Amino acid sequence: MMMKSSHPAARPYARGRSLWDDARDRLCRNRAAMVSLLFLLLMVVACFLLPLCPCIPNPNETDLGNIAASCSWEHPFGTDQLGRDLLARVLYGGRISLLVGVVATGVALVIGLLYGLVSGYVGGRTDALMMRTVDVLFALPFIVLVIVFSLSIEEPSRRLTEWVVQTTGWTRETVAPILGLVPLFIAIGALGWLTLARIVRTQTMEIKSQEYVLAARSLGLGHVRILLRHIAPNLLGTVVVYTTLAVPGIILTESTLSFIGLGVKAPNSSWGTLIKEGADRMEVTPELLIFPSVFFCLTLLALNFLGDGLRDALDPRSSKD
Amino acid sequence: MIRLLLRRLGQGVLVVFVLETITFFLVRMLPGNPFLGERKLPEHIMQQLQSLYGLEESAWVQYWNYWKNILLHGDFGPSLIREGVPVSEMIAQAFPVSFLLGVLGMAIAMAVGIPAGMLSAYYRNRWPDALLMCVAMAGICIPAFVVAPLFGMTLGMHVPGLSVAGWDDALCVVLPALTLGLINAAYLARLTRGGMAEVLSQDFVRTAKAKGCRPLRVLFVHALRSGLLPAVSYLGPAFAALITGSFVVETCFQVPGMGLHFVNATTDRDYFLIQGLVLCYGVLIVLANLCVDLALLVLNPRLRSQGSA
Numbered sequence: 095m096m097m098k099s100s101h102p103a104a105r106p107y108a109r110g111r112s113l114w115d116d117a118r119d120r121l122c123r124n125r126a127a128m129v130s131l132l133f134l135l136l137m138v139v140a141c142f143l144l145p146l147c148p149c150i151p152n153p154n155e156t157d158l159g160n161i162a163a164s165c166s167w168e169h170p171f172g173t174d175q176l177g178r179d180l181l182a183r184v185l186y187g188g189r190i191s192l193l194v195g196v197v198a199t200g201v202a203l204v205i206g207l208l209y210g211l212v213s214g215y216v217g218g219r220t221d222a223l224m225m226r227t228v229d230v231l232f233a234l235p236f237i238v239l240v241i242v243f244s245l246s247i248e249e250p251s252r253r254l255t256e257w258v259v260q261t262t263g264w265t266r267e268t269v270a271p272i273l274g275l276v277p278l279f280i281a282i283g284a285l286g287w288l289t290l291a292r293i294v295r296t297q298t299m300e301i302k303s304q305e306y307v308l309a310a311r312s313l314g315l316g317h318v319r320i321l322l323r324h325i326a327p328n329l330l331g332t333v334v335v336y337t338t339l340a341v342p343g344i345i346l347t348e349s350t351l352s353f354i355g356l357g358v359k360a361p362n363s364s365w366g367t368l369i370k371e372g373a374d375r376m377e378v379t380p381e382l383l384i385f386p387s388v389f390f391c392l393t394l395l396a397l398n399f400l401g402d403g404l405r406d407a408l409d410p411r412s413s414k415d
Numbered sequence: 416m417i418r419l420l421l422r423r424l425g426q427g428v429l430v431v432f433v434l435e436t437i438t439f440f441l442v443r444m445l446p447g448n449p450f451l452g453e454r455k456l457p458e459h460i461m462q463q464l465q466s467l468y469g470l471e472e473s474a475w476v477q478y479w480n481y482w483k484n485i486l487l488h489g490d491f492g493p494s495l496i497r498e499g500v501p502v503s504e505m506i507a508q509a510f511p512v513s514f515l516l517g518v519l520g521m522a523i524a525m526a527v528g529i530p531a532g533m534l535s536a537y538y539r540n541r542w543p544d545a546l547l548m549c550v551a552m553a554g555i556c557i558p559a560f561v562v563a564p565l566f567g568m569t570l571g572m573h574v575p576g577l578s579v580a581g582w583d584d585a586l587c588v589v590l591p592a593l594t595l596g597l598i599n600a601a602y603l604a605r606l607t608r609g610g611m612a613e614v615l616s617q618d619f620v621r622t623a624k625a626k627g628c629r630p631l632r633v634l635f636v637h638a639l640r641s642g643l644l645p646a647v648s649y650l651g652p653a654f655a656a657l658i659t660g661s662f663v664v665e666t667c668f669q670v671p672g673m674g675l676h677f678v679n680a681t682t683d684r685d686y687f688l689i690q691g692l693v694l695c696y697g698v699l700i701v702l703a704n705l706c707v708d709l710a711l712l713v714l715n716p717r718l719r720s721q722g723s724a
Binding site for chain 2: 230242342
């Protein structure tokens, strides 16, 4: 395991190259992925830090002197029909979209990982049953279920908001916008784990049959320990790749829901809501459609390129060519 | 092979049954009920409405009655919002619209996506490949709800005869079908390229080239058959999803199809309509997957021996 030079005096310690080092180098050589990574970092900074700076106005504040204005120094992207600054709205919308993307993916990741691990490791009849369940869930009309599900957990989440307000003493105005997103997080995440569960299961089955797992078993290790210490770490590469590739899909789902009017509720707005508002008024002020769309599409593009790059770097066998 | 298909059909029936059961209980968990309108109804009228549609019974009794009506009388229940109109009639009106859009959209997707994918695989890692795959990636990342208004703004406003919304004359089909087609074309192109690229790097293709086969013959005769496998597996479910209506495209262009019903029925809590739509969707998905299995058996002889074994 340890690589040591035979002449410690000449070269005291030669650091070994792990597979992760190789993967990182491969990723760094992929120009599209690196540009995407840079772009995403910029986008995160823009959406989460830039609004803290006083030069960005409040996205819900109306500038009555400039209604439906086009681009100017005061309002770089113009304003909407209520005189709200579009740049600020796009940045705040990005916050919600990115947040939903990351948190809902996190929910999906936890469910999918556990489900796939158990299904693949236990095998046999349990596995067959669990995988048939996934097949059935795959056949469900995804959007319908998300809608029904998010509506049916709206009431419990309202109670959660009340509870948080009472126990912490924060004002409802600060708590409500964030907790209002919880049904969406859960609904999208709870239905987005299927592909990941399948992939994790296949990998688990492959790893399970390796000799070192048998060795661990024969040393008397428990199943939980084997799963967590010996199988899960070896899944990491695959999981990272497919999680990255899942984020754009989940952001897209959220925006589609918001576009139909069933996702993010006012006063919050995501890119989907902004695109909807823009589409309604595109003959008069096309900027309202174009700016949010450009931000949205570029972010999805960057996430996809990064995911492809990660796949080529971490999982060279399954890459496209 | 017959046995394989029968088993798939049996699984399909089970899937539809489970799907319908989940939907049945989920929609009843939704807060609110179909009769909460703008005007608040008096308590006793609300109760009468509930008992008229049998909604005051327990969920299990309702569930039993629902299946009994379908299986014995072929009755999918009434729509709760559009009083007196049976669900089967609403679906019978909306389905042809979505079906037409879906078929046209799929035709466009295949006509654009598969050749693009083949071209890309043929020029693998050269500039036509890079160009086509960039366009395809963009097509995947630009969602329908951006494409639809953009088409409306550019084509719909300037090309005479095209209409931006509605469903009155033949030309109304063009923009929604184009939107559906181009978005699916992007997926198809990527899948076709992936499948073809893998086949083109296999030994038998090299052998074919070595014995002096013309490149186009290699592409179309030797490689196409197995190179299309990934695209075919995608086509089935995508087709089923398309002909049951796309929410976004139908909302954008105000097309009175199944997708619009799906969204409205859910927001209006029209229990029977949602259940009917989901049933229809489930049956179509199962049938589409069955067709994919058949097509894969035709395209890939290796599966045939596995299936009968």
